[in-house]
Amino acid sequence: MLITPAYAQAAGAGDTSSMLMSLLPFALIFVIMYFLILRPQQKKVKEHADLVKNVRRGDTIVTQGGLVGKVTKVVDDDQVEFEIADGVRVRQMRQMITGVRTKGEPAKADAKDDKKDEKAAS
Numbered sequence: 654m655l656i657t658p659a660y661a662q663a664a665g666a667g668d669t670s671s672m673l674m675s676l677l678p679f680a681l682i683f684v685i686m687y688f689l690i691l692r693p694q695q696k697k698v699k700e701h702a703d704l705v706k707n708v709r710r711g712d713t714i715v716t717q718g719g720l721v722g723k724v725t726k727v728v729d730d731d732q733v734e735f736e737i738a739d740g741v742r743v744r745q746m747r748q749m750i751t752g753v754r755t756k757g758e759p760a761k762a763d764a765k766d767d768k769k770d771e772k773a774a775s
Contacts, residue, residue, distance in 0.1 A: 705747045708733055713754040716745055721754065 708714060712724045714735060722735035725742060734744050
């Protein structure tokens with residue numbers, strides 16, 4: 654006989670503490686992966702969504718394709734129109750914007766407000 658009866662009997666009994674200790678490294682790896690990879694990625698996605706949501710007319714933007722231009726019109730929730738050269742306007746999906754270089758000044762509501770401001774200044 655190759656295996657003694659004492660070794661065969663010890664292998665049959667399952668120990669719950671040894672099973673817990675064998676699963677502990679997997680749980681530890683998952684926690685480390687969460688804090689090093691998943692959480693920073695979620696934060697980055699949230700920041701990008703805020704950046705894209707707050708794009709307005711006059712902002713200088715950079716797209717994923719490398720185009721740099723000034724926003725001339727916010728078409729809707731999904732698209733913006735920006736000018737890359739004099740008279741050359743391009744429509745782009747908001748999600749393709751990677752950065753905002755400079756923030757523009759907010760556009761005034763209409764000409765009536767301008768006239769009121771001029772009269773008040775006089």
